Amino acid sequence: MSPSAGGLVVFLLSVQVIQSQDGWGVNYRQTDVCAAKGSEVFITCDYTHPPGIDPSDIKDTFWFTKEKDGEPVDLTTDSEYSGRVTYGCNGKSCYLSITDVRESDSAEYKLTLMTNKPGEKYTGSPGVTLSVTGLQVQVRRSDSTWLELTCHSSCVLSDRAEYVWYKNEENIKTGSSLLVSSGSTDRYSCNLRGSSGQRSPAVYGPQRPSVSASPSAEMLEGDSVTLTCSADANPAANYTWYKGDGTSDPRLLSEEPQLVFSSIQSSDFGWYFCTAENQLGRKTSEFILIRVKYGPQRPSVSVSPSAEMLEGDSVTLTCSADANPAASYTWYKEHEDSPRASGQIFTITDFTAEHSGNYYCEAQNEMGRSNSTLLLITESGVDGTTRIIHITRWPLLVVMLILLLVFCLWTRKKKAVSSTTEPHESREAVEMDLHPECEDLSDMAAQREDPEEQEDRV
Structure with a gap:
C-alpha cells in the first residue's frame, strides 16, 4: 500500500532495530514515534526467517497492541481502530498504516508472523512505541x-x-x-503542513465577561451570596472583582472567579463588576447591582421651624430611615392607639396647647419596623411660646425631671416678668437664680443623663 496523499504521513526512517530468535527476526525502522493527533502514521519493517522456512510457509502476518487469553488481537478486528488501520507485506517488507491517529492510539505496536505449522508463530518484540500528541x-x-x-x-x-x-x-x-x-x-x-487532522485549539483574548449572582441579585441581609465572573478565553483568564459605579476609583475586592459573601450586610449594597485577563488581552464586564433587603434602621426626626414658635404657628415633622425596600411611615402621639398621620411628613397647623405631648414616627417595610425617639412638643410661657425637645431613650424618671425643669423655668420667667415693677437692682438677681428645689432637680437630671445619648433640644 502507498501512503495516503491526503494527509501528513509519519515515516519511520532511523537506524534499524533487530530482534531475532532461531533465525527469526524483525527489523523495525524506529522504536519510538511521535505523531500529531489527526495525522497518519506509516510504520515499515523487514523480517527474516530460518533457512528451512519457505516464504510460502508464512500464511499470515498482522499487527497488534493487545492480547486476549494470551493470544495477540489483530488490529483490524479491534473496534477502536475500525476503518483506520491497513497493513500488508511485500516479500519480507511489511508496513502498518494508521490514519487520523488519536491520543488513545498511544501504545506499543508489534508484528506477528504465523506459519502453516499449528501453533508456530513469531512476534518481533519489543515493538514500536507510538506517542500521539x-x-x-x-x-x-x-x-x-x-x-x-x-x-x-x-x-x-x-x-x-x-x-x-x-x-x-x-x-x-x-x-x-x-x-x-x-x-x-x-x-x-x-x-x-499537509495534515488533514485537527488543528490546535485556538488562542484568543477574553470575550466580555458575564456576571451572575446566586441565589439572586436581590437578597436578604445575612444571606450567603456568591458572585461569579466567567469569560470565554484561551489561555484561561484570570479574574478580578471590584466595587464601584464608574464615578470614582473602584475598590479591588478579590482576584478569584467568585466573590463570596458568607453573610451579606446592608453596607454591601452597591454596584460590582469584574475583569477577565490573559496574555492576549483584558475585558471588563457590565455592572451588577446588589440589592440587600433589610428592615428600617432607627428613624431620625427633623423639625421645621427649628426655633421657638408662637401658638398658632405651624410645625412640620419629617421622619427618615435607611431601609430596603423603602419604608412607609406612620406618626403617633404617645399613649394614643390611633395614628395621627401617615407619610414621611407630618404637619401640625395652628398649634395650640392641645397639641402638646410626645410624638414619634414608625418606619416599616416587609423586613420589619422601627420607632424613632420621642419628640416632646410643649407650649409654655405666658407669651405662648412653644418648645420642642428630642428625648432619646431616657428613663421615665429623667423625662419627669425634665418636665419639672421646664415648669421651673416657666415659673422663673413669670417671676422675672412680674419683677419688672420692682426696683431695678433686684431684676438681674431674680433672673440669674433658680429656686433651690429646681437647682436640685437640675443636678439630678445631669447625673442620670446617659453621656452617650444626649438630648437634642431645639
Missing part, C-alpha cells in the same frame, strides 16, 4: 507591544515537520512561530 499554541510576551506564538507538542515530532498558522480560520503563514500584537481580538491556531 495534540498541538498547542504557547503564548510568550516578546515586548510591551508584541506576543510570540509557538506551535508546541508534548513529544518531539520529526525534524521535517512544518507548521501552518491560521488567523480566524484563514491560512496566513508557515513557520514554527508567529508574532501578533498584544490585545488582539483574533483567534490563532496551528497545524502540521
Whole structure:
C-alpha cells in the first residue's frame, strides 16, 4: 500500500532495530514515534526467517497492541481502530498504516508472523512505541507591544515537520512561530503542513465577561451570596472583582472567579463588576447591582421651624430611615392607639396647647419596623411660646425631671416678668437664680443623663 496523499504521513526512517530468535527476526525502522493527533502514521519493517522456512510457509502476518487469553488481537478486528488501520507485506517488507491517529492510539505496536505449522508463530518484540500528541499554541510576551506564538507538542515530532498558522480560520503563514500584537481580538491556531487532522485549539483574548449572582441579585441581609465572573478565553483568564459605579476609583475586592459573601450586610449594597485577563488581552464586564433587603434602621426626626414658635404657628415633622425596600411611615402621639398621620411628613397647623405631648414616627417595610425617639412638643410661657425637645431613650424618671425643669423655668420667667415693677437692682438677681428645689432637680437630671445619648433640644 502507498501512503495516503491526503494527509501528513509519519515515516519511520532511523537506524534499524533487530530482534531475532532461531533465525527469526524483525527489523523495525524506529522504536519510538511521535505523531500529531489527526495525522497518519506509516510504520515499515523487514523480517527474516530460518533457512528451512519457505516464504510460502508464512500464511499470515498482522499487527497488534493487545492480547486476549494470551493470544495477540489483530488490529483490524479491534473496534477502536475500525476503518483506520491497513497493513500488508511485500516479500519480507511489511508496513502498518494508521490514519487520523488519536491520543488513545498511544501504545506499543508489534508484528506477528504465523506459519502453516499449528501453533508456530513469531512476534518481533519489543515493538514500536507510538506517542500521539495534540498541538498547542504557547503564548510568550516578546515586548510591551508584541506576543510570540509557538506551535508546541508534548513529544518531539520529526525534524521535517512544518507548521501552518491560521488567523480566524484563514491560512496566513508557515513557520514554527508567529508574532501578533498584544490585545488582539483574533483567534490563532496551528497545524502540521499537509495534515488533514485537527488543528490546535485556538488562542484568543477574553470575550466580555458575564456576571451572575446566586441565589439572586436581590437578597436578604445575612444571606450567603456568591458572585461569579466567567469569560470565554484561551489561555484561561484570570479574574478580578471590584466595587464601584464608574464615578470614582473602584475598590479591588478579590482576584478569584467568585466573590463570596458568607453573610451579606446592608453596607454591601452597591454596584460590582469584574475583569477577565490573559496574555492576549483584558475585558471588563457590565455592572451588577446588589440589592440587600433589610428592615428600617432607627428613624431620625427633623423639625421645621427649628426655633421657638408662637401658638398658632405651624410645625412640620419629617421622619427618615435607611431601609430596603423603602419604608412607609406612620406618626403617633404617645399613649394614643390611633395614628395621627401617615407619610414621611407630618404637619401640625395652628398649634395650640392641645397639641402638646410626645410624638414619634414608625418606619416599616416587609423586613420589619422601627420607632424613632420621642419628640416632646410643649407650649409654655405666658407669651405662648412653644418648645420642642428630642428625648432619646431616657428613663421615665429623667423625662419627669425634665418636665419639672421646664415648669421651673416657666415659673422663673413669670417671676422675672412680674419683677419688672420692682426696683431695678433686684431684676438681674431674680433672673440669674433658680429656686433651690429646681437647682436640685437640675443636678439630678445631669447625673442620670446617659453621656452617650444626649438630648437634642431645639
